[in-house]
Structures are given as structure tokens and as C-alpha cells.
Amino acid sequence: xxxxxxxxxxxxxxxxxxxxxxxxxxxxxxxxxxxxxxxxxxxxxxxxxxxxxxxxxxxxxxxxxxxxxxxxxxxxxxxxxxxxxxxxxxxxxxxxxxxxxxxxxxxxxxxxxxxxxxxxxxxxxxxxxxxxxxxxxxxxxxxxxxxxxxxxxxxxxxxxxxxxxxxxxxxxxxxxxxxxxxxxxxxxxxxxxxxxxxxxxxxxxxxxxxxxxxxxxxxxxxxxxxxxxxxxxxxxxxxxxxxxxxxxxxxxxxxxxxxxxxxxxxxxxxxxxxxxxxxxxxxxxxxxxxxxxxxxxxxxxxxxxxxxxxxxxxxxxxxxxxxxxxxxxxxxxxxxxxxxxxxxxxxxxxxxxxxxxxxxxxxxxxxxxxxxxxxxxxxxxxxxxxxxxxxxxxxxxxxxxxxxxxxxxxxxxxxxxxxxxxxxxxxxxxxxxxxxxxxxxxxxxxxxxxxxxxxxxxxxxxxxxxxxxxxxxxxxxxxxxxxxxxxxxxxxxxxxxxxxxxxxxxxxxxxxxxxxxxxxxxxxxxxxxxxxxxxxxxxxxxxxxxxxxxxxxxxxxxxxxxxxxxxxxxxxxxxxxxxxxxxxxxxxxxxxxxxxxxxxxxxxxxxxxxxxxxxxxxxxxxxxxxxxxxxxxxxxxxxxxxxxxxxxxxxxxxxxxxxxxxxxxxxxxxxxxxxxxxxxxxxxxxxxxxxxxxxxxxxxxxxxxxxxxxxxxxxxxxxxxxxxxxxxxxx
Numbered sequence: 001x002x003x004x005x006x007x008x009x010x011x012x013x014x015x016x017x018x019x020x021x022x023x024x025x026x027x028x029x030x031x032x033x034x035x036x037x038x039x040x041x042x043x044x045x046x047x048x049x050x051x052x053x054x055x056x057x058x059x060x061x062x063x064x065x066x067x068x069x070x071x072x073x074x075x076x077x078x079x080x081x082x083x084x085x086x087x088x089x090x091x092x093x094x095x096x097x098x099x100x101x102x103x104x105x106x107x108x109x110x111x112x113x114x115x116x117x118x119x120x121x122x123x124x125x126x127x128x129x130x131x132x133x134x135x136x137x138x139x140x141x142x143x144x145x146x147x148x149x150x151x152x153x154x155x156x157x158x159x160x161x162x163x164x165x166x167x168x169x170x171x172x173x174x175x176x177x178x179x180x181x182x183x184x185x186x187x188x189x190x191x192x193x194x195x196x197x198x199x200x201x202x203x204x205x206x207x208x209x210x211x212x213x214x215x216x217x218x219x220x221x222x223x224x225x226x227x228x229x230x231x232x233x234x235x236x237x238x239x240x241x242x243x244x245x246x247x248x249x250x251x252x253x254x255x256x257x258x259x260x261x262x263x264x265x266x267x268x269x270x271x272x273x274x275x276x277x278x279x280x281x282x283x284x285x286x287x288x289x290x291x292x293x294x295x296x297x298x299x300x301x302x303x304x305x306x307x308x309x310x311x312x313x314x315x316x317x318x319x320x321x322x323x324x325x326x327x328x329x330x331x332x333x334x335x336x337x338x339x340x341x342x343x344x345x346x347x348x349x350x351x352x353x354x355x356x357x358x359x360x361x362x363x364x365x366x367x368x369x370x371x372x373x374x375x376x377x378x379x380x381x382x383x384x385x386x387x388x389x390x391x392x393x394x395x396x397x398x399x400x401x402x403x404x405x406x407x408x409x410x411x412x413x414x415x416x417x418x419x420x421x422x423x424x425x426x427x428x429x430x431x432x433x434x435x436x437x438x439x440x441x442x443x444x445x446x447x448x449x450x451x452x453x454x455x456x457x458x459x460x461x462x463x464x465x466x467x468x469x470x471x472x473x474x475x476x477x478x479x480x481x482x483x484x485x486x487x488x489x490x491x492x493x494x495x496x497x498x499x500x501x502x503x504x505x506x507x508x509x510x511x512x513x514x515x516x517x518x519x520x521x522x523x524x525x526x527x528x529x530x531x532x533x534x535x536x537x538x539x540x541x542x543x544x545x546x547x548x549x550x551x552x553x554x555x556x557x558x559x560x561x562x563x564x565x566x567x568x569x570x571x572x573x574x575x576x577x578x579x580x581x582x583x584x585x586x587x588x589x590x591x592x593x594x595x596x597x598x599x600x601x602x603x604x605x606x607x608x609x610x611x612x613x614x615x616x617x618x619x620x621x622x623x624x625x626x627x628x629x630x631x632x633x634x635x636x637x638x639x640x641x642x643x644x645x646x647x648x649x650x651x652x653x654x655x656x657x658x659x660x661x662x663x664x665x666x667x668x669x670x671x672x673x674x675x676x677x678x679x680x681x682x683x684x685x686x687x688x689x690x691x692x693x694x695x696x697x698x699x700x701x702x703x704x705x706x707x708x709x710x711x712x713x714x715x716x717x718x719x720x721x722x723x724x725x726x727x728x729x730x731x
Contacts, residue, residue: 008228044074068120136591183487190494221343240333335401342402343482384533399481409467416466465542
């Protein structure tokens with residue numbers, strides 16, 4: 001019987017047929033087609049309801065509940081015109097995915113008359129089961145009540161799934177007792193905290209600024225492979241990555257895939273998912289081949305951070321569903337293939353005022369440059385002071401495979417700012433011990449004004465080895481993993497920035513109260529922050545051993561594994577930070593720490609089980625078959641009377657096979673024992689560390705090494721799993 005692998009290989013050519021499609025529609029004609037925008041709201045809502053919705057969307061004001069019914073009726077009317085029959089509260093629980101429970105507009109009156117109904121109460125609040133999602137102990141199984149509540153700042157949209165259409169209402173998700181059980185609630189709070197702190201500092205420079213929005217432009221990297229080949233790999237199906245697989249003769253060493261011509265089948269998939277994205281208001285702008293074979297990237301225009309997070313979460317769902325139409329599989333795991341580049345989700349973060357100013361863009365006058373410098377240096381200070389928490393925000397079992405893997409930002413959090421800005425900060429730092437005075441406005445004109453405007457043109461070189469790099473008018477947080485929900489790292493970044501800006505204002509005001517001129521006070525605190533945080537700045541190769549040694553000398557943390565990095569969430573420093581800004585209370589923070597540890601344990605546990613199962617039921621049996629054929633070959637040579645030298649090579653191969661089989665078998669048994677011991681540990685953190693150190697670190701690479709060596713020896717026709725050369729190059 002033909003193996004699943006060979007069947008999948010044969011079917012690739014059938015799957016690769018690109019279906020004829022209509023000419024591409026103009027993006028502007030379909031953009032926001034399935035989104036209830038304010039423009040559409042004006043048509044479907046009363047004047048009062050429209051004003052209430054607009055005030056909430058643009059001004060952050062609560063919607064009057066009396067307007068809920070009017071808005072719900074307008075939403076239903078718009079949705080029904082587009083063929084929608086059901087609605088759902090769309091939320092993002094702590095599973096890393098989105099969640100939805102569909103209800104129809106259909107209901108019965110008391111006399112049995114069928115009607116279509118969507119009232120304000122259903123729009124504003126619903127009650128999903130809070131005990132069936134991760135809660136970190138906040139909810140017991142018998143305490144099921146939880147609430148989803150409408151987030152008007154993210155517009156409602158219609159999701160098309162096959163022939164069905166569902167009205168989706170973006171919501172937060174909280175427990176019966178009020179604790180957040182999702183990623184959106186803390187993000188919204190962090191956005192508010194940063195807005196307030198940033199506006200307070202902006203008032204030094206422009207009294208007309210009344211609001212600051214954090215902005216985000218994510219870059220989504222992903223792999224695309226044939227669905228048949230993926231299905232023949234149980235490890236890809238169950239874990240999202242290949243736990244076995246020897247490097248192919250050709251990988252990415254020729255550097256011929258990056259920015260190369262997009263394969264026709266993948267191009268058809270891209271067009272398809274982009275169309276679905278545009279209809280949902282996701283402003284995709286860029287698509288291209290990435291460095292590794294079968295790896296690609298897309299990126300949107302920047303948006304307000306809450307909307308950007310929703311759009312990225314939607315995009316991952318859209319890509320996964322649309323790929324199936326093309327008999328493809330999208331892999332969002334950070335490291336699905338060993339030996340080639342993994343995938344990240346670079347988070348390009350900045351802040352914009354309601355007067356149209358990007359606070360991280362250099363200006364053209366001393367005043368605007370001083371404002372830029374204040375926010376620029378405060379960002380450096382925030383990352384320096386909370387580097388361990390920032391590292392924890394991107395920690396996961398899957399990202400551990402990528403961080404520091406010589407093709408992604410290392411686990412050491414550092415900042416790259418480029419030569420020109422380094423020179424500017426050095427000039428300011430050199431004035432330590434010198435008192436700033438009114439004549440120093442000339443220094444702003446000479447040193448800062450002279451240098452910074454030049455940064456608008458190729459302001460810095462790019463440093464892809466830096467986890468946190470300034471790229472002209474934004475910071476690029478490169479360490480975020482490709483499968484991550486952006487809300488986690490963005491909640492942390494916004495919060496630590498709010499805290500730093502709050503302290504900055506306090507220190508500046510203290511100097512002003514002592515009689516210092518405002519600009520002089522600002523420069524003095526900027527200088528102080530530069531001195532206090534300069535050790536986090538690094539312009540060199542973040543992959544090098546020299547940097548690791550240098551970082552240790554500087555006292556920068558180098559936390560390489562998730563269980564240890566997550567300690568930052570339970571530290572008193574984090575508890576005070578989040579409680580001071582009303583992001584998390586101590587119960588919510590402890591619950592999240594517990595949830596993240598449990599998630600790590602479960603993912604490593606699943607990988608260990610898959611690895612043991614594949615090794616025992618697929619790889620070893622295939623090796624034994626080939627081993628037996630070699631034994632028969634040697635026996636036959638002996639029987640015809642040839643000398644021992646005639647089967648010397650076969651004996652060497654046979655010995656190698658025996659060696660690898662024994663090593664795999666012994667280590668799988670040892671790994672199972674280590675897993676059983678880890679499961680007996682009651683403390684979640686200790687159990688996670690045991691899974692990391694005793695299960696993963698001691699066994700995964702050893703088992704893989706011997707299995708991958710067998711792949712090079714065993715008869716290709718007997719090898720059960722699609723190989724890297726097939727997964728990466730057949731489509």
C-alpha cells in the first residue's frame with residue numbers, strides 16, 4: 001500500500017491547479033464593505049444615536065444605554081440587507097484565539113408568531129460561560145457566569161464563512177466578579193493610561209493637544225505549504241511545527257527566495273485572503289516572499305492600536321480559513337522548520353496626537369525637536385526600566401524556539417537607535433555636571449535641530465538583530481512572535497510608557513517649581529534619563545557571542561526560557577505598575593501568570609507526546625524495515641560465498657541504524673519518565689520549569705538528532721513523513 005507521504009506528493013500537482021478567477025476588484029470599491037462604519041451608521045441610525053456612537057468611537061465616552069436599542073435596530077437593518085441571519089459577540093479570551101457564539105435574529109412572540117429581533121440588551125451585553133476559558137483560578141467549574149460587553153471603539157463587522165454571514169460585535173470579556181478574562185480589556189485600559197500621561201507631557205509643548213493615540217503597524221510573517229503534505233505530518237497538525245526533519249540540501253543559503261517572484265498558487269491565495277481582509281477594513285498594503293523557502297509576509301497601514309490588534313486577530317483567522325480553499329495550510333508557529341528562519345510579528349509602535357503630530361517623528365524647529373526628544377528618550381527609559389517585563393510579554397513555548405536562534409532578536413532586550421541619534425544623545429550626556437540655562441536653546445538649534453531633520457531621509461541603518469529598534473518615526477518591537485496576539489506586548493509597552501511619562505512630568509514639574517525655565521527643566525531630566533538608561537542601547541550584532549558577554553557586563557538580563565521570564569509578571573514591581581494604572585489588579589495578574597505557565601506546560605507536553613508517538617510508531621518501525629532488508633542483503637551475500645569485505649558497508653550502515661534506534665528508544669522512555677515526574681509537581685511554576693529543563697531541554701534535541709540521522713540513512717521509499725525538501729519546495 002502506498003504511504004500517505006507518497007500519496008500527498010502525487011496530489012500536489014493536482015492541488016496546485018490555480019482556479020480561474022475574476023479580475024481583481026478595485027480595493028477602494030470593496031474596502032470596509034462588511035464594516036459598520038460611521039458613514040453607514042449615519043444612514044441607519046437616528047441623529048441622537050449617531051451622535052452617541054460617534055462620541056464613543058472618537059471621544060471614548062460611554063454610550064447611553066437608552067440609545068442601545070436604536071443602534072441595535074440600525075445594525076440589524078444593515079446586516080439583514082447584506083443577508084445576515086445571526087449575530088455574535090466576538091471576543092479574545094486568554095486562549096490566543098478569538099471566540100464567538102452565534103445567535104439568530106429569529107425569535108418567537110408569546111403567541112408563537114416568528115419575528116426578527118435584535119435589541120439593545122443583546123448588543124451591549126451577553127453571558128458566555130466563563131469557566132470554560134482559561135481563568136487562572138478566577139472562575140471555578142461550578143462558577144460559570146461571565147459577561148461580554150460591547151466595545152464601540154472597534155466597529156461591528158460581518159464575517160462571511162462559506163455561504164453564511166454573521167454580524168460580529170467586538171467585545172470585552174470579564175468574569176461575574178469583574179476581573180478581565182481577555183486580552184482587549186487590559187489593552188483598552190493601557191491605551192487610556194498612555195493617553196493621559198502623554199497628553200500631560202504634550203501640554204509642555206502644545207496646549208491644543210487633548211488626546212494621544214498609540215498606533216500599531218504589525219508585520220505578519222507566515223509559512224504556506226500544501227495541505228496534503230501537512231496532513232501527512234502529525235506533528236504539524238497537532239503542534240504547528242515539525243518536531244523531526246533533516247535540513248534539505250537546498251534551504252535558504254542561496255538567498256533566492258527573499259523578495260522573489262511569488263509562486264502562482266500562493267499568489268492566488270494571497271489575492272483571496274486580501275480581498276476578504278479589505279472587506280473587513282483591514283488596510284493591507286504589502287505582500288512579499290520572506291527569507292525562508294515557503295515563507296511570506298504581509299503588512300498593513302498603521303492604525304489606532306485597539307483596531308490594529310482586532311484586525312491582526314481577524315487576519316490570522318481569515319488566512320487560516322482561506323488557505324483551505326486552495327488546499328494549502330498556513331503555519332503561524334514561530335519556528336515550524338529547524339535550520340531556517342522562523343516567523344515574527346514585528347510590532348511598529350508610535351504615538352500620534354489629535355493635532356496630527358507623530359510624537360516619535362523628528363521635527364523642524366527646536367520646540368518640536370524637544371518634544372520628539374522627550375518622548376524618544378522616555379521610550380528608551382521605559383524599555384530599560386522594565387526590560388524583564390517586556391521580555392515576558394513576548395514569552396511563549398513557540399517563541400522560545402525562535403528567540404536567539406541566530407535569525408531573530410535575542411532574548412536580551414536592547415534598543416537600536418542608529419548613529420545620528422546616538423551622537424545626539426552623547427552630546428547631551430557630555431553635559432553631565434554642566435547646568436543647562438536659557439542659552440541652551442542655541443544648543444537645541446545647533447545639535448538637535450541640525451542632526452534630527454536629516455533623519456527624515458534614511459535616518460538609520462536597519463538592525464534586524466535588535467529586538468527593539470528605532471526606524472525613523474516609530475519603534476519596531478521585533479521580538480513579538482508570529483502566532484502571538486499583539487494585545488499582550490502592546491498592553492505592557494503602553495503601560496510602562498505611561499508610567500515613565502508620569503514620572504518624567506513629576507520630575508520636570510519639580511524643577512519648574514524650583515524656578516527653572518520649562519525648556520531647561522525638560523532638558524535636564526532628558527539628560528538624567530539618558531545617563532540612567534544608556535546601557536540598554538546597542539548598535540552592533542545582537543546575535544554575536546560578544547554581545548552576550550557585553551550585555552552580562554552591563555547587567556542586562558538574558559532570560560532564555562519562558563517559565564523563568566514569566567516571573568516578571570509576579571514581581572512586586574509589576575504588581576505595583578499595573579495596579580497604579582488600573583490595568584490589572586493583583587488577582588488578575590496572578591491569574592494571567594498562572595494561565596501562561598499552564599499554556600507553556602500543555603504545549604511542551606503535547607510536543608513531547610507527539611515526538612514520542614512519531615518516534616515509536618513511525619520512525620523506528622521504518623528504520624527496522626530497512627534494517628531487516630540490510631540483514632537479508634548481508635545474509636544473501638554470505639550465502640553466495642562472497643568475502644566479508646563485500647558487505648562491509650552494509651554492516652557499517654546497520655550499526656549506525658542500531659545506534660540511532662537505541663538512542664531514540666532510550667531517550668523516549670526517559671522523556672516519558674521525566675514527563676510523569678513533572679506532572680506530579682503541584683506548584684505550576686516548578687512544573688513548567690521541569691517541563692522546560694527535564695523534558696524539553698534534555699530530550700527534544702537528542703531524540704531529534706538521532707531521528708534526523710535515520711532520515712538520511714533509511715530507504716526513501718520507507719520514510720513515512722514528508723521531508724523538508726517536499727514541504728518547503730512542493731506547491
